[in-house]
Amino acid sequence: xxxxxxxxxxxxxxxxxxxxxxxxxxxxxxxxxxxxxxxxxxxxxxxxxxxxxxxxxxxxxxxxxxxxxxxxxxxxxxxxxxxxxxxxxxxxxxxxxxxxxxxxxxxxxxxxxxxxxxxxxxxxxxxxxxxxxxxxxxxxxxxxxxxxxxxxxxxxxxxxxxxxxxxxxxxxxxxxxxxxxxxxxxxxxxxxxxxxxxxxxxxxxxxx
Numbered sequence: 157x158x159x160x161x162x163x164x165x166x167x168x169x170x171x172x173x174x175x176x177x178x179x180x181x182x183x184x185x186x187x188x189x190x191x192x193x194x195x196x197x198x199x200x201x202x203x204x205x206x207x208x209x210x211x212x213x214x215x216x217x218x219x220x221x222x223x224x225x226x227x228x229x230x231x232x233x234x235x236x237x238x239x240x241x242x243x244x245x246x247x248x249x250x251x252x253x254x255x256x257x258x259x260x261x262x263x264x265x266x267x268x269x270x271x272x273x274x275x276x277x278x279x280x281x282x283x284x285x286x287x288x289x290x291x292x293x294x295x296x297x298x299x300x301x302x303x304x305x306x307x308x309x310x311x312x313x314x315x316x317x318x319x320x321x322x323x324x325x326x327x328x329x330x331x332x333x334x335x336x337x338x339x340x341x342x343x344x345x346x347x348x349x350x351x352x353x354x355x356x357x358x359x360x361x362x363x364x
Contacts, residue, residue: 168230169351175226176347177340183222184323184339191215195268208268209257216286217250224290227350234358235301241294248290249283256282271327279324280317287316302357311353319346 195211224245231237256278257267269275291312298305319342326338 165355168233169355172230172351172354173344173347175230176223176350177343179222179226180219180319180343180346181336181339183219187215187218187222190218203261204268205261205264205266206258208266209254209261212257212267213250213254216253216282217246220249220286220290221246223346227354231354237301238297241297244293244297245290248293249286252282252286252289271324276324280321283320284313284317287312287314290316298357302359304357307353307357311350311357315346315349318349319343 191211191214193211194214195208198207198210201207221242224242227245228237228239228241231241253267260267260278269278271279288309291309294312295305295308298308322342322345323339326335326342329335329338
């Protein structure tokens with residue numbers, strides 16, 4: 157019986173990593189397109205800095221929603237997780253992007269920055285802190301299923317931070333195929349961190 161459970165967990169983890177890599181890869185491009193479109197539309201209605209703050213918040217929200225939706229779909233096979241999982245993933249990243257964008261606008265800078273030098277640090281801070289916020293928002297949803305739900309906060313912080321570091325380094329390359337490979341690796345890293353951790357977290361189930 158134990159072997160069956162191990163095989164089931166291995167299959168779950170493999171598909172979690174694969175689907176996460178795919179969703180994050182396409183999600184990065186889709187969410188960036190959404191953010192760019194909204195920013196461009198709003199630039200004629202308000203100052204560019206404010207328009208970019210709002211546009212990038214939609215970018216973060218879209219990426220969070222897509223990854224949150226995937227995780228929710230897969231977690232439903234094991235626990236009756238609330239659909240609020242998707243909203244918390246989207247909201248956590250969207251809020252961090254909006255706060256960062258507004259802060260940059262307030263000091264006379266702009267969220268629409270190149271992914272070079274200081275830009276890398278800003279992106280990394282936003283999505284590492286965004287991961288922390290997502291973890292804090294999602295922890296209550298896991299709390300009734302595990303004694304170790306608090307670990308999800310650290311997992312999300314590490315997962316989003318490390319994967320975005322890989323994405324940002326990959327974006328520095330000048331060869332499209334290399335960028336694609338690095339982006340897929342970043343998604344797989346995020347999937348491995350979150351997948352392995354969620355299995356361990358759910359293994360420590362509450363009795364009531």
